[in-house]
Amino acid sequence: MKIFVCVKQVPDTETKITPKGDGTFIETNSIKWIMNPYDEFAVEQALLVKAANAGSTVTVVRVGGVKDTEALRTALAMGADDSILVEAEDNLDSYMTAKALKGAIEKSGNSPDLILAGKQAIDDDCSQVPQLLAQMMNLPSVSVVVGFEQNGDTLTLKREVEGGAIEVYEVNKPCVVACNKGLNTPRYASLPGIMKAKRKPLEKYSLADVGVTAEDQRLKYSEFKLPEEKPPGKKFDALEEDKQASIVKEVVGLLRTEAKVI
Amino acid sequence: MLNFELSQEQLEIYNEALKFSKNEIAPKASEFDEKAEMPFEIFKKAWELGFYNTCIPTEFGGSGLTTLDSVLISEAFAYSCMGMNTSIMANDLALLPIVIGGSEEQKKKYLTPFTEEFKVASFCLTEPESGSDAASIKTTLKEKDDHFLLNGNKMWITNAGYADLYVVYATVDPQLGHSGITACVLEKGAEGIEVGLPEKKMGHCSSDTRALTFNNVKVPKENIIGGVGQGWKLAMKTLDHSRPLVASSAVGGAQAAFDHALKYANERKQFGKPLAKHQAIQFMLADMGIKVENARNLVHKAAWLLDQGKRNTKIASFAKAYSADICMEVATDAVQIYGGYGYSKEYPVEKIMRDAKLIQIYEGTSQIQKLVIARELNSSI
Ligand SMILES: Cc1cc2nc3c(=O)[nH]c(=O)nc-3n(C[C@H](O)[C@H](O)[C@H](O)COP(=O)(O)OP(=O)(O)OC[C@H]3O[C@@H](n4cnc5c(N)ncnc54)[C@H](O)[C@@H]3O)c2cc1C
Numbered sequence: 102m103k104i105f106v107c108v109k110q111v112p113d114t115e116t117k118i119t120p121k122g123d124g125t126f127i128e129t130n131s132i133k134w135i136m137n138p139y140d141e142f143a144v145e146q147a148l149l150v151k152a153a154n155a156g157s158t159v160t161v162v163r164v165g166g167v168k169d170t171e172a173l174r175t176a177l178a179m180g181a182d183d184s185i186l187v188e189a190e191d192n193l194d195s196y197m198t199a200k201a202l203k204g205a206i207e208k209s210g211n212s213p214d215l216i217l218a219g220k221q222a223i224d225d226d227c228s229q230v231p232q233l234l235a236q237m238m239n240l241p242s243v244s245v246v247v248g249f250e251q252n253g254d255t256l257t258l259k260r261e262v263e264g265g266a267i268e269v270y271e272v273n274k275p276c277v278v279a280c281n282k283g284l285n286t287p288r289y290a291s292l293p294g295i296m297k298a299k300r301k302p303l304e305k306y307s308l309a310d311v312g313v314t315a316e317d318q319r320l321k322y323s324e325f326k327l328p329e330e331k332p333p334g335k336k337f338d339a340l341e342e343d344k345q346a347s348i349v350k351e352v353v354g355l356l357r358t359e360a361k362v363i
Numbered sequence: 364m365l366n367f368e369l370s371q372e373q374l375e376i377y378n379e380a381l382k383f384s385k386n387e388i389a390p391k392a393s394e395f396d397e398k399a400e401m402p403f404e405i406f407k408k409a410w411e412l413g414f415y416n417t418c419i420p421t422e423f424g425g426s427g428l429t430t431l432d433s434v435l436i437s438e439a440f441a442y443s444c445m446g447m448n449t450s451i452m453a454n455d456l457a458l459l460p461i462v463i464g465g466s467e468e469q470k471k472k473y474l475t476p477f478t479e480e481f482k483v484a485s486f487c488l489t490e491p492e493s494g495s496d497a498a499s500i501k502t503t504l505k506e507k508d509d510h511f512l513l514n515g516n517k518m519w520i521t522n523a524g525y526a527d528l529y530v531v532y533a534t535v536d537p538q539l540g541h542s543g544i545t546a547c548v549l550e551k552g553a554e555g556i557e558v559g560l561p562e563k564k565m566g567h568c569s570s571d572t573r574a575l576t577f578n579n580v581k582v583p584k585e586n587i588i589g590g591v592g593q594g595w596k597l598a599m600k601t602l603d604h605s606r607p608l609v610a611s612s613a614v615g616g617a618q619a620a621f622d623h624a625l626k627y628a629n630e631r632k633q634f635g636k637p638l639a640k641h642q643a644i645q646f647m648l649a650d651m652g653i654k655v656e657n658a659r660n661l662v663h664k665a666a667w668l669l670d671q672g673k674r675n676t677k678i679a680s681f682a683k684a685y686s687a688d689i690c691m692e693v694a695t696d697a698v699q700i701y702g703g704y705g706y707s708k709e710y711p712v713e714k715i716m717r718d719a720k721l722i723q724i725y726e727g728t729s730q731i732q733k734l735v736i737a738r739e740l741n742s743s744i
Pocket of ligand 1: 519727734
């Protein structure tokens with residue numbers, strides 16, 4: 102089987118985010134990058150499928166900046182076979198990203214039997230790329246997957262829906278599967294894995310190589326800013342009985358006019 | 364040429380070790396500290412990932428790590444528990460004499476099994492009456508027919524209750540001083556090894572420490588490492604390798620104490636503002652930062668020198684003495700910044716302070732490091 106895994110590199114969850122001066126993105130200079138945590142489930146699933154299907158290969162694909170290739174190296178150290186980097190800004194919109202991934206997969210010359218991805222990236226939380234990619238490649242897709250079983254060419258996938266209910270899908274390969282937490286336990290990269298990773302292939306394409314142009318841009322970012330700090334809570338002293346009636350009135354008034362919750 | 368950046372691969376080793384440390388070690392650190400038990404499940408997982416026995420060369424199944432690589436792992440593990448890291452490092456301490464002075468057969472026989480299966484080792488030098496003055500050991504190796512007989516007592520031996528292999532230092536003749544000291548290997552179950560009860564300790568409770576007694580233990584001649592009378596040199600060379608590891612453990616502990624204190628100081632408010640906005644606390648935090656950074660640089664230099672094939676004795680002792688001392692200072696200041704909460708077992712800095720103390724004591728006390736340093740300094744005149 103030819104298995105592709107789409108991985109995104111995102112700022113470490115402990116990173117302090119600073120918007121760029123012009124508001125077009127965040128400062129990326131001193132960020133520690135990690136593989137998007139949901140993508141770790143996708144890589145792990147790919148490695149499990151590979152182990153169960155002799156002769157399979159796992160290729161990881163990433164669209165993004167070239168300075169750090171943390172996510173790809175981690176996937177290779179975990180056991181993926183090779184990797185593709187589509188060099189681009191780190192803030193492409195979902196449409197461009199999906200189109201670049203499609204281009205990269207096609208350009209690799211291998212026809213995919215399975216494409217895995219995380220259900221969303223924890224930085225922009227768009228939750229769009231796997232579905233867009235499936236649509237562009239004319240493949241079925243299932244998202245928020247927490248159960249994965251393979252029977253020959255058929256996959257039985259469990260999908261989590263609101264309220265904790267589970268939907269069960271039967272899908273034929275090839276298809277796109279977007280993974281959620283709970284699907285598996287991602288392995289650590291072992292030391293020998295890390296040593297081997299540096300000798301594994303990393304193919305680099307430009308956006309032009311994979312057929313993406315400026316025309317494909319659907320979104321323009323203009324105002325990255327931090328959420329406003331919440332003002333401190335208000336305190337009311339209602340210990341004295343004769344003040345209570347007026348305080349209740351004041352609080353109810355503020356809940357109506359200021360907090361607008363009632 | 365000077366470059367303060369780790370290589371891509373070293374960064375990955377450090378990051379992966381730290382991830383393991385934060386996910387697997389940290390959540391269990393105080394539980395095992397309290398129970399005073401060795402966390403074998405965690406140790407086995409770390410072994411499976413290749414984080415154990417970092418000194419074993421590739422020819423014998425090891426990962427072929429540099430000393431710098433291995434100090435990175437030591438720092439990352441100690442970040443979550445210096446105690447567990449002591450037990451892990453003790454394996455290297457015990458195997459190093461074989462790596463450094465063992466014959467090809469000995470390396471194959473004793474090192475390779477550690478790469479095939481999770482195993483525990485002990486380094487047995489200290490005795491009830493011989494600590495800092497290690498050359499005064501009284502455990503004897505007496506030649507008898509085709510073998511030696513080992514007799515004596517060892518004290519404070521890490522991993523002793525679970526060891527599959529012991530590297531023991533003894534003397535063939537106490538009159539000979541340094542030149543009588545000889546190292547040998549014993550395997551688990553050798554007749555005449557008596558293992559003491561676990562010591563009850565201030566810290567490092569998830570690491571097993573016991574006394575050992577040898578009663579006429581038969582030691583085949585081929586179990587002598589590096590030849591009769593070579594033990595002292597071997598022990599000194601072993602310490603050149605292991606001191607950066609231990610020092611790095613102190614850096615990990617100090618970094619953890621510092622990170623906790625910095626975060627807490629920014630959250631906790633007194634007199635209407637966060638602790639971190641009070642200048643006296645700011646100065647403490649600044650000093651803590653300076654110390655941790657300095658210590659790490661010394662440790663990396665001590666490891667790097669060894670990897671370059673250069674003598675590192677002085678710098679390794681700089682690193683060991685300084686890192687251990689600042690780990691204790693930084694941990695104490697972290698407890699101070701936490702105030703009453705710092706004194707409680709509900710918060711992490713109390714354990715770090717208890718654990719920090721040992722690093723000033725084992726593998727050569729801070730005073731002994733200074734003796735080593737002074738000897739190196741004076742001999743250069
Ligand atoms: C938890 C734990 C684990 C250990 N694990 C091991 C192990 O695995 N293997 C092993 O072999 N040993 C181990 N040790 C032993 C450890 O290395 C010794 O405790 C250490 O070397 C100090 O020896 P001592 O305790 O006998 O103290 P002493 O040598 O009696 O020293 C007491 C004090 O006097 C000071 N002092 C001594 N001589 C001088 C001097 N000349 N000048 C100035 N000051 C001096 C010392 O610095 C110290 O402060 C361990 C110890 C502990 C507590």
